[in-house]
Amino acid sequence: MRLSRYPLMTLKEVPASAEVVSQQLMLRAGMIRRLASGLYSWLPLGLRVLRKVERIVREEMDAAGAFEMLMPVVQPAELWEESGRWDVFGPELLRFVDRHHRGFCLGPTHEEVITDMARRELRSYRQLPVTFYQIQTKFRDEIRPRFGVMRSREFIMKDAYSFHLDQACLEQTYQRMYQAYAAVCSRLGLRYRAVEADTGAIGGSVSHEFHVLADSGEDAIAYADGGDYAANVEMASCAEPAQTRPAPAAELEAVSTPDIRSIEAISDFLDVRPDRCLKTLLVEGVESGMVALVIRGDHELNPIKAARLPGVATPLKMAEADKITAAAGCEPGFLGPVGLDCPVYADLAVSAMADFVCGANRVDQHLRGVNWVRDLPEPQFTDIRNAVDGDPSPDGRGTLRIARGIEVGHVFQLGSKYSESMGATVLDAEGREQPMLMGCYGIGVTRLVAAAIEQNNDERGIVWPTPIAPFTVLLVPINLHKSPRVQDACETLYTALQSAGVEVLFDDRDARPGVKFADGELIGIPHRVVIGERGLDAGTVEYRRRDAAESEDMPLAGLASALAEKVAAEMDQE
RNA sequence: CGGAGUAUAGCUCAGCCUGGUAGAGCACUACGUUCGGGACGUAGGGGUCGCAGGUUCAAAUCCUGCUACUCCGACCA
Numbered sequence: 001m002r003l004s005r006y007p008l009m010t011l012k013e014v015p016a017s018a019e020v021v022s023q024q025l026m027l028r029a030g031m032i033r034r035l036a037s038g039l040y041s042w043l044p045l046g047l048r049v050l051r052k053v054e055r056i057v058r059e060e061m062d063a064a065g066a067f068e069m070l071m072p073v074v075q076p077a078e079l080w081e082e083s084g085r086w087d088v089f090g091p092e093l094l095r096f097v098d099r100h101h102r103g104f105c106l107g108p109t110h111e112e113v114i115t116d117m118a119r120r121e122l123r124s125y126r127q128l129p130v131t132f133y134q135i136q137t138k139f140r141d142e143i144r145p146r147f148g149v150m151r152s153r154e155f156i157m158k159d160a161y162s163f164h165l166d167q168a169c170l171e172q173t174y175q176r177m178y179q180a181y182a183a184v185c186s187r188l189g190l191r192y193r194a195v196e197a198d199t200g201a202i203g204g205s206v207s208h209e210f211h212v213l214a215d216s217g218e219d220a221i222a223y224a225d226g227g228d229y230a231a232n233v234e235m236a237s238c239a240e241p242a243q244t245r246p247a248p249a250a251e252l253e254a255v256s257t258p259d260i261r262s263i264e265a266i267s268d269f270l271d272v273r274p275d276r277c278l279k280t281l282l283v284e285g286v287e288s289g290m291v292a293l294v295i296r297g298d299h300e301l302n303p304i305k306a307a308r309l310p311g312v313a314t315p316l317k318m319a320e321a322d323k324i325t326a327a328a329g330c331e332p333g334f335l336g337p338v339g340l341d342c343p344v345y346a347d348l349a350v351s352a353m354a355d356f357v358c359g360a361n362r363v364d365q366h367l368r369g370v371n372w373v374r375d376l377p378e379p380q381f382t383d384i385r386n387a388v389d390g391d392p393s394p395d396g397r398g399t400l401r402i403a404r405g406i407e408v409g410h411v412f413q414l415g416s417k418y419s420e421s422m423g424a425t426v427l428d429a430e431g432r433e434q435p436m437l438m439g440c441y442g443i444g445v446t447r448l449v450a451a452a453i454e455q456n457n458d459e460r461g462i463v464w465p466t467p468i469a470p471f472t473v474l475l476v477p478i479n480l481h482k483s484p485r486v487q488d489a490c491e492t493l494y495t496a497l498q499s500a501g502v503e504v505l506f507d508d509r510d511a512r513p514g515v516k517f518a519d520g521e522l523i524g525i526p527h528r529v530v531i532g533e534r535g536l537d538a539g540t541v542e543y544r545r546r547d548a549a550e551s552e553d554m555p556l557a558g559l560a561s562a563l564a565e566k567v568a569a570e571m572d573q574e
Numbered sequence: 575c576g577g578a579g580u581a582u583a584g585c586u587c588a589g590c591c592u593g594g595u596a597g598a599g600c601a602c603u604a605c606g607u608u609c610g611g612g613a614c615g616u617a618g619g620g621g622u623c624g625c626a627g628g629u630u631c632a633a634a635u636c637c638u639g640c641u642a643c644u645c646c647g648a649c650c651a
Contacts, residue, residue: 011585011601012585012586012600012601012612013585013586013599013600013601014585014586015585015586016580016585016586016587016644017643017644019644019645036642036643037642037643037644090649092649092650108650109651138651140649140650140651142649142650143575143648143649144645144646144647144649146645151650151651155651156651157651158651159651209651210651218650219650303648315648315649316648317648318648406651407650407651408651409651410650410651442651443651444650444651445651446651447651448651476610478609478610479609479610481609482609511609511612512608512609512610512611512612512613513609513610513611514609514610514611514612514613515611515612515613516611516612517610517611517612518611518612519612521611530610532610534610542610
């Protein structure tokens with residue numbers, strides 16, 4: 001491609017609205033432009049990358065034995081009513097009516113549509129197992145779209161759905177998909193982790209998320225440094241504390257703590273460490289009442305674990321301030337479990353605490369030297385906190401570390417959730433009707449592009465992994481329009497690279513070299529060749545990898561094939 | 575949805591407090607000089623100052639309402 005004819009739309013300045021590097025660089029490199037909140041156009045340069053990611057995903061899906069198809073973006077409301085999700089999905093589902101007043105939605109995912117297809121077309125166990133996938137636009141009316149293409153309302157997803165007669169078969173395909181996802185991530189050149197995950201709105205039992213590691217990631221993941229355990233922090237279970245509870249040593253006493261409401265404040269005020277304090281939270285109960293959740297002062301409540309407790313409303317909802325005052329007789333800052341008239345759950349770590357500090361359920365007062373059994377009955381101890389760095393791994397092997405991740409993929413064993421509600425059955429070998437078991441598997445294709453940038457950039461711009469770079473070789477002439485020798489050498493090399501199948505970008509613009517170098521680095525082309533009079537005298541050109549600090553000379557003779565080899569070697573680096 | 579903030583040229587922003595004929599840098603057009611790390615000169619084009627109303631002789635500037643966007647808290651590929 002000749003750059004003089006290519007619509008390269010780079011920006012010198014960072015648009016004010018962009019907050020994460022991937023978004024800044026995608027805008028600056030001219031990959032995307034914003035149309036409205038959470039809606040982006042892909043410019044030619046960005047689309048080249050997107051298509052490459054799609055191609056890799058497609059290849060891995062095909063290799064895993066899945067069949068590509070394409071389903072509509074617009075879906076009829078009836079299907080969603082059948083599965084029961086029309087009422088459950090919430091405002092993220094963009095709904096509308098057509099001219100005949102029939103209800104529709106924009107597909108945020110396609111379980112309903114594929115299950116409808118499956119129940120019509122799959123009648124016999126002999127047709128199973130089978131997996132279908134599509135690479136297609138999804139729409140989710142996110143409350144707050146953020147980070148550019150990373151969390152947009154319209155995005156491209158690869159979604160796959162598998163159908164089975166029995167659990168063993170489902171597990172087999174699940175494993176195969178899991179492997180395919182791992183292959184996609186490594187072919188893309190990404191550092192990633194697969195972790196156990198919550199199933200959320202999609203439903204089902206077993207699920208794993210694939211996270212690209214990046215500090216800007218919205219999720220926290222926990223992984224063992226001495227074993228295989230890895231889970232989303234939402235899911236990571238916490239073991240019972242190793243140490244047993246010491247015997248009470250201090251007297252129970254009430255202390256005046258005027259306007260001291262947070263754990264931090266009370267810890268400073270009384271000079272006790274936060275891990276000697278209790279944090280008491282009131283949440284809505286299943287019926288009108290409330291439930292108290294007690295965790296150690298330095299820990300965080302895990303809302304997913306808490307919502308699973310009997311008697312606690314799902315999803316978890318913190319009690320309103322006025323309800324707390326009515327029930328406990330004080331404001332939220334002074335809550336404690338002593339004398340509280342409602343069910344109390346305390347975290348496992350709390351069971352090992354003695355002589356602790358907690359709120360007195362009276363304004364401006366806390367208790368210190370509090371002990372279970374002696375001062376108040378033991379509550380039910382259970383796991384309700386987030387795992388933290390340094391916790392022992394739940395499987396007993398190694399210590400947990402916490403890292404930030406961008407969720408780029410999610411695989412689920414759905415079981416019969418959709419096939420039962422929508423009547424998707426086949427006849428088994430004995431001629432009996434059986435609901436099919438299903439798996440579903442999603443990859444955020446547009447998000448993968450952003451995640452790749454998030455992980456591969458420097459102060460000058462993007463540093464593309466070769467397999468998804470928009471072009472693989474950048475050809476920069478010096479004084480192209482004045483030197484016939486440079487012009488000849490460039491034209492020859494350009495043609496040779498093209499016939500060697502290399503995606504070469506030839507910067508034949510009438511611009512100064514600095515501009516060309518800056519643009520080339522911004523858009524992240526992995527290999528750069530500079531051709532000038534200087535080198536031609538010696539029969540060499542200057543070569544530099546995008547991620548290298550220094551340039552090196554390469555002989556002009558045989559250059560095209562040497563470069564083609566370099567590129568090919570990096571194309572498939574699993 | 576709650577809280578905070580912003581809206582002036584294609585982009586980044588100044589001007590607003592203290593009302594008086596719309597500004598800078600970058601980008602764009604033309605010509606010239608320049609040409610190995612985002613050059614320079616000269617000349618240009620481009621704005622109903624988010625929208626609507628009000629106060630005033632006079633509003634980008636003060637007041638009211640609306641809209642859009644951004645940021646902070648509960649969802650997800």
